[in-house]
Structure formats: C-alpha cells, structure tokens
Amino acid sequence: xxxxxRTRIREHPVLxxxxxxxxxxxxxxxxxxxxxxxxxxxxxxxxxxxxVVRRSEKRNEPRGLFCGIGLCTDCMVTxxxxxxxxxxxxxxxxxxVIGTRKVEP
Amino acid sequence: MKRTEVPDxxxxxxxxxxxxxxxxxxxxxxxxxxxxxxxxxxxxxxKQTHKFFGSxxxxxxxxGIDICARLVKEAEERDVEVMLDSPVVGVFDGLVIVxxxxxxxxxxxxxxxxLATGAGENAIAxxxxxxxxxxxxxxxxxxxxxxxxxxxxxxxVAGSGNVxxxxxxxxxxxxxxxxxxxxxxxxxxxxxxxxxxxxxxxIPILTGxxxxxxxxxxxxxxxxxxxxxxxxxxxxGTEEILEADIVCLAVGMNSRTRLAEMAGCTLMHVPALxxxxxxxxxxxxxxxxxxxxxxxxxxxxxxxxxxxEGRLAGLSAARTLxxxxxxxxxxxxxxxxxxxxELRSGPFGLARREAKEEVVxxxxxxxx
Numbered sequence: 021x022x023x024x025x026r027t028r029i030r031e032h033p034v035l036x037x038x039x040x041x042x043x044x045x046x047x048x049x050x051x052x053x054x055x056x057x058x059x060x061x062x063x064x065x066x067x068x069x070x071x072v073v074r075r076s077e078k079r080n081e082p083r084g085l086f087c088g089i090g091l092c093t094d095c096m097v098t099x100x101x102x103x104x105x106x107x108x109x110x111x112x113x114x115x116x117v118i119g120t121r122k123v124e125p
Numbered sequence: 126m127k128r129t130e131v132p133d134x135x136x137x138x139x140x141x142x143x144x145x146x147x148x149x150x151x152x153x154x155x156x157x158x159x160x161x162x163x164x165x166x167x168x169x170x171x172k173q174t175h176k177f178f179g180s181x182x183x184x185x186x187x188x189g190i191d192i193c194a195r196l197v198k199e200a201e202e203r204d205v206e207v208m209l210d211s212p213v214v215g216v217f218d219g220l221v222i223v224x225x226x227x228x229x230x231x232x233x234x235x236x237x238x239x240l241a242t243g244a245g246e247n248a249i250a251x252x253x254x255x256x257x258x259x260x261x262x263x264x265x266x267x268x269x270x271x272x273x274x275x276x277x278x279x280x281x282v283a284g285s286g287n288v289x290x291x292x293x294x295x296x297x298x299x300x301x302x303x304x305x306x307x308x309x310x311x312x313x314x315x316x317x318x319x320x321x322x323x324x325x326x327x328i329p330i331l332t333g334x335x336x337x338x339x340x341x342x343x344x345x346x347x348x349x350x351x352x353x354x355x356x357x358x359x360x361x362g363t364e365e366i367l368e369a370d371i372v373c374l375a376v377g378m379n380s381r382t383r384l385a386e387m388a389g390c391t392l393m394h395v396p397a398l399x400x401x402x403x404x405x406x407x408x409x410x411x412x413x414x415x416x417x418x419x420x421x422x423x424x425x426x427x428x429x430x431x432x433x434e435g436r437l438a439g440l441s442a443a444r445t446l447x448x449x450x451x452x453x454x455x456x457x458x459x460x461x462x463x464x465x466x467e468l469r470s471g472p473f474g475l476a477r478r479e480a481k482e483e484v485v486x487x488x489x490x491x492x493x
Contacts, residue, residue, distance in 0.1 A: 027298050029273040034188070038273050063272040067294070071257045072343055079384045082343050085276070088264030089169075091245050096254075113163060117405030122272075 028067050044114035053081055055112045062088075062095050062107035073097050074121035091122070097121060127339070132158035132206065134442045135221060135235035137213050137384060140168020141428045142420025143437030144196040145239035151203040153448035154237075159205060162212035168243055168429035169263065170428060172270045175291055175300075182464060183429035187465070192428070214438050216388040219415070220336070237415050237442035241435060244378040244399065246420035249283060252338040254372075258345030269299055277371035281348045282306040283336050290319035291374030296373075297305040297326050304367045307334040309352050316473065336372065337364055345370050346476055376423045378437040384402055388416055393487055397480035398424030406488045407462060408441035409434060417442055424484070426477055430468050437461040 023052045041056040046064060055064035062085055065073055065087040072082040073095050086094040090109035099121035107118075134150045136143045139161035151157045161193065165171065184192045200207065212279060212368050215222040218235020221238060223231050246261040253259070258277060262284070268274045273300045279300055282293045285308035311332055313320050320330060337351040337359060352363035364370045382392060390403040391412035404423045409417045419438035420431035443449045449457075470476035 023443075027275050029269065029275055031354065032270075033298050035190075035270065045224065059272055063268065063274050066268070066274045072189065079139075081255060083255065084344075085264055085268060086260050087246060088267040109163070116385050 044112065046112060046116040048118045049120055055116075057112055058112060059112050060101065060108050061097065061110045061112055061116070061118060063107075064112050065097075065107065065118075069085075070120065072120070085103060131233050131235055132156050133236040133446055133448075134158070134239060134439070135160065135233065135237070136239045136241060137161075137221075138168065138205065138241035138420070138422075139163070139166040139194065139209075139240060140420060140431065141170050141192070141471050142243075142245050142422075142435035142438070143168070143239065144200050144429040145432040146239045146241060146419050147205045148196070148199050148203055149434075149436045150237075150239075150442050151200075151439075153443040153446075154449055155349060155443055155446055156457035157203075157205045158208060158235075159207045160213060162210070163185060163378065164210055166197050166207060170196075170378045172263075172266045173428065174270050174295060175289075175314055176317075177427075183432070183468065189428060193488055196432075196455055213384055216384050219388075219413075232313040236446050237417065238388075238416040239409075239419060239438050240388075240403075240411075241418070241420045241431075241438075242381040242384060242422045244380055244425055245337045246374070247377040247379060248374050249336070249376050251336050252425060253340055253345070256339055256341050256345050257343065258341065258370050259339055260374070261375040262288050265373045266292050267370065267385070269295060269301070275299065275301065277369075279304050279337065279369045280371035280373055281350065281367055281369045282373045282375055284314065284351070284375035284377070285310075285320070285330055286314035286375060286377070287319055287384075289373070290315040290323050292373055292375060292414075293323050293328055294319070294326065297323075297328070301371070303328045303329065304348075304369050305334075305350065306330045307326045307336060308332045309335045309353050311355075317355070335359065339372050341370075345372060348372055364388075366449070372442060378403075378421065380424065382422060385411060385416075385418060385422065388413055389391075390416060390418075391491070395424065395480045395484060397476045398426075398484070402484060404484060404491070406493070407485050408444075408458065409438035410441055410445075410488075412492050415445060424477065424481060427468070430465065433461055433464050433468060437465070450490030 053068045095107045097107045133155040136159045139159045147157045162222040168187045170193035259449045338349040348369045352360040385403040392401045403411045421435040
C-alpha cells in the first residue's frame with residue numbers, strides 16, 4: 021500500500037473545518053517545508069509525507085509516531101540544534117530547523 | 126502571568142481530575158495553581174470527540190471536548206492559576222520541583238499537593254511492532270482529532286475495550302478504513318453501545334485473535350492476524366494477512382505513578398485498576414499527609430470518574446487547609462462518594478468499585 025497522501029483532515033464530521041492557523045516555513049534536513057504555526061513538529065512532518073523521523077542507533081530501523089503525547093520518546097528529532105527533542109510535543113515556530121536522525125549504515 | 130509565591134494547593138496535571146480538583150479547592154478561597162507539562166489544559170479530554178454516558182451530573186450526552194471547555198472556563202472564572210509547559214520533575218521530602226515553562230526550576234512547598242498525572246498506554250510487542258504505522262490508540266486519536274492528520278488509509282485495531290471501539294469509530298469518521306478489531310479475549314471488552322456502533326459500520330470484531338506480525342520496510346504495509354487458543358497461544362495455520370498501513374494498540378493503560386513514588390507514597394498492585402496505584406483514603410489522601418491523588422493515577426477508570434475524584438480531592442485539600450467547615454465538608458464528601466459509587470455500578474463498574482474499596486481499606490489499616 022502506498023504511504024503517499026498523508027494529508028490534513030480539512031473537514032471533520034464532528035469538529036467541522038480545520039481551524040485557521042498561520043503557515044510558516046520550517047527547514048527539515050535542509051529542505052524547506054510548509055507547516056502550521058503551533059502544531060507539533062511531528063504533525064508537520066506527517067503532513068509533508070515524512071513518517072520516518074529517526075532511525076534506531078543499533079539496527080538502523082525506522083521510527084515514527086508511537087504514543088503522540090511525549091511519553092515514549094520514539095519520535096525524537098533535532099530542533100534548532102538541540103538533539104533528542106520529542107517531535108510530538110514540540111510546537112512549530114517559523115524558521116525552525118529540524119533534523120531527522122539518520123544513522124549511516 | 127499572575128504569580129502567587131507558593132500556592133495553598135498545587136495540582137499536578139490539568140486533565141479532568143486536576144481541573145475538577147482545582148475548581149473545588151478554589152471555591153473555598155484556596156490559592157490554587159495547576160501545573161501541566163503540556164501546552165494546553167484538558168489532558169486527554171481534548172481528543173474525546175464522542176458523547177459521554179451516565180447521568181446529567183456526569184455530563185451525559187456531552188462530548189469530551191465540550192466538557193473540557195466547560196472545565197477550563199470554570200477554572201478561569203475561579204482564578205485558578207495555570208502554568209503550562211511546566212513539567213514537575215521531582216518531589217523530594219514534600220518539596221515539589223517544577224520546570225517552569227521548561228526554562229527555570231522552581232522548588233515549592235505547597236499547603237497541599239494533588240497529583241492528577243493520568244495514565245500512559247500499554248503496548249503489546251510482536252515482530253514489526255516498532256515500524257512506523259504501529260502506534261497506540263491514543264496516538265491515533267490525538268493526531269486525527271487534535272492535530273487533524275490523516276495518519277493512514279487502513280487500520281487494524283488491537284483491543285476491543287472502549288478505547289479500541291471508540292478509536293475504530295473515529296478513524297472511520299474521517300475516512301480511514303478499519304480492516305478489523307482483534308481481541309485476544311473470547312468476548313468484547315467494551316460497552317455494547319460502542320460495539321454496536323462499530324458493527325453498524327461493518328467493522329469485524331474478531332475475538333480470540335491477536336496480531337502475529339506487522340510487515341513493511343519503512344512503514345507498515347500488511348498485518349498478519351492469528352487465532353489464539355484458550356491459553357492465548359497462537360494457533361498455527363490460522364494466520365490471515367490484512368492489507369493495512371496502521372496498527373492501533375488499545376490494550377489498556379497504566380497509572381503514571383512516578384511522582385507519587387518519588388514523593389514516597391505507598392503503592393499497591395491492583396490488577397482491576399491497571400497495575401500499581403498509590404494507596405489512598407476514601408477522600409483521596411495518599412500515605413503522605415497533604416498529598417492527594419485523583420483520576421487515572423489512582424486507578425484506570427473513565428473521565429467522569431476522574432472528575433468526581435478530582436472534586437473529592439479538592440474538597441479534602443480544602444479541609445486539610447481548614448478552609449471548609451466540618452458540616453459542609455461532610456455533606457459534600459458524602460455526595461461525591463455517592464456519585465462515585467453510582468459510576469462504579471453495573472457489570473463494568475463493580476470490579477473497579479471492589480478494587481477501590483480494597484485500596485481504601487489498605488489505607489485505613491495502615492494510615493488512619
């Protein structure tokens with residue numbers, strides 16, 4: 021199954037339309053991406069089709085969203101130079117520089 | 126931001142239990158501060174888009190998100206001080222250490238402390254469980270309902286308790302197909318009313334089944350399910366491969382007791398409540414005088430129970446501070462305890478009620 025098209029839910033049958041939020045550019049692994057200000061970094065990554073946010077140190081396995089509320093630390097990335105930052109509870113600010121962690125094989 | 130030096134009542138965790146506790150304690154003039162590690166109040170209520178059951182007192186018919194908004198408003202009106210982005214990182218001999226705004230550490234010794242830290246979700250391990258696409262049911266709910274991300278196309282849900290049933294329904298609501306709900310037990314764990322809703326959508330609920338494996342290279346691409354026997358051993362030859370890119374684990378929760386443990390509170394293991402919980406009195410006081418618990422930290426239950434326990438803990442704290450008269454205290458206390466008994470009735474509530482009674486008895490034996 022294709023993993024493309026992980027998009028935003030713009031209409032919700034209970035919650036209605038997606039609330040307006042200013043958009044901004046964040047830099048992810050040197051590439052500019054569009055994100056919503058104030059959303060979790062992980063939400064911005066998923067909305068841009070990035071679901072592998074780090075690789076495990078020993079086996080180089082992909083890791084991504086797991087608990088979504090900052091408890092499991094599986095989704096850690098580097099934010100503005102600060103490593104081991106939980107992307108699910110760190111909120112997007114304009115110009116943020118994100119590094120997804122890649123281990124060279 | 127308004128700052129009080131040291132609050133009379135410090136509430137750790139601004140979910141349903143914490144907000145309810147703060148509201149009641151503030152009714153008696155106590156200076157109350159809620160600290161929460163998140164960027165917003167509400168705890169896990171912020172993702173509960175479904176309507177609650179029970180009586181009017183417990184907001185029956187209201188959605189979790191609306192109950193959340195009401196509690197936030199009431200806390201604001203009562204002048205409860207709220208400090209967000211501020212995790213409590215330690216409790217040492219009654220001294221509570223808060224990382225204020227994640228920037229500076231502050232140590233405080235409040236008159237009373239109410240721990241309302243909630244719960245974390247359990248997981249089950251199987252080959253492929255670390256693949257992106259495998260997540261807790263709560264993560265799916267958070268990213269779909271709060272952050273509005275279409276996390277995938279087709280899901281398999283593990284666990285048929287209320288969380289699994291509700292999440293399956295909420296995924297379908299946004300067009301994420303649910304291939305199946307698998308349940309290792311021989312019967313459905315959650316309420317009939319939730320099971321009926323997902324069945325109506327045509328989602329199969331496969332009891333006596335488990336997840337054998339999730340396959341994929343960079344993300345889940347398929348999920349192998351398998352029958353289990355009465356001893357929960359997988360039955361070979363019954364494997365079935367489902368096309369799916371999401372696995373939601375709805376296999377229970379456990380109380381977040383770390384701060385209670387650091388504080389030195391006595392814990393006991395109560396399987397019906399999800400595992401280790403702080404021993405507490407009928408009024409929610411732990412083994413340490415002035416330290417209270419409320420909500421899922423004191424045993425895994427529903428949000429409505431958490432709210433009622435929060436009110437009770439807030440009242441008990443006010444009593445400890447001698448801010449409420451004996452007569453009024455007794456009156457309200459009985460009302461809260463009665464309301465909790467009502468919530469813990471019926472086939473689903475009875476086991477929790479008995480378990481809670483065990484916890485309270487243990488407290489009475491050792492600390493009363």
